[in-house]
Amino acid sequence: MKHISEISIDEACGLRALLFDLDDTLLDHGKLTEAAYSALFRLKESGLVLVAVTGRPSGWAEILVRQWPIDGAVSENGAVLCSLVDGRLDIVADGADAARRSALLEVVATIRARHPELVPSDDVEARRTDFTFDVGEHDHVGATVVARVCATARALGARTTVSSVHLHVTLDGSDKASGALRFLSRCFGWDPTEAVNRAAFIGDSDNDEACFNAFRTTIAVANFRGRPTLAPRFSTSEAMGAGFAEAARAIVSRRNQGRNPSVANGQ
DSSP states (O other): OEEGGGOOHHHHHHOOEEEEOTBTTTBBTTBOOHHHHHHHHHHHHTTOEEEEEOSSOHHHHHHHHHHSSOSEEEETTTTEEEEEETTEEEEEOTTOOHHHHHHHHHHHHHHHHHOTTOOBOTTGGGOSSEEEEESSSSSOOOHHHHHHHHHHHHHTTOEEEEOSSEEEEESOOOOHHHHHHHHHHHHHOOOHHHHHHHEEEEEOSGGGHHHHHHOSEEEEOTTOOSOGGGOOSEEOSSOHHHHHHHHHHHHHHHHHHHHOHHHHTTO
């Protein structure tokens, strides 16, 4: 991976959007620092569309799009899209019907019976399309147990996604990349080719794999813990929110240089 300071003026100026993970990317163990939050404003001022792309619940997304300087949020690992249209919430959650929820809860009941050591996440009640277990936020579950739970879920016909804090179980077929592409198409009319080439993504873990593979400009914060095969193109020196702010400074600086060539030439 190249350091984010090596991003070119042309690449930074060619971006139209920055998509970003929340936990351990923008947030430090669930906390939003002043530096990370300020970075969102600087990125927005530079002309970028900002979209949170997270495994966190749609209930969080509804609040974030109302309060943060962002254009929308893709939550529950791509399943639920949330934005403001004329000041009103626009929520798309095609897989959130009662029958599918009931089927999911049957799967979850079986998983919990076979793995009684699991504890549901404390945000599970704010979810529409998945069920999550806490494997790293407040409770810490070993990788061997997580792998066994994932195998159990798959045998029951469900999909799993593992982040730095949660194990997600769902019957929805979305991932972060497909959700982000649907969002950019629905809200801005971008076709997939335009989106993957002109939207950057920054993240830290395995559930970011789809976005690391889909988008051209990809950034990992220093605490990146995904598999080596993910290979984001850029990385930061700092971890979590400090790394997000570091990446923001580099992108904004290059975009400013592109608008003012005399600065780039040291004049």
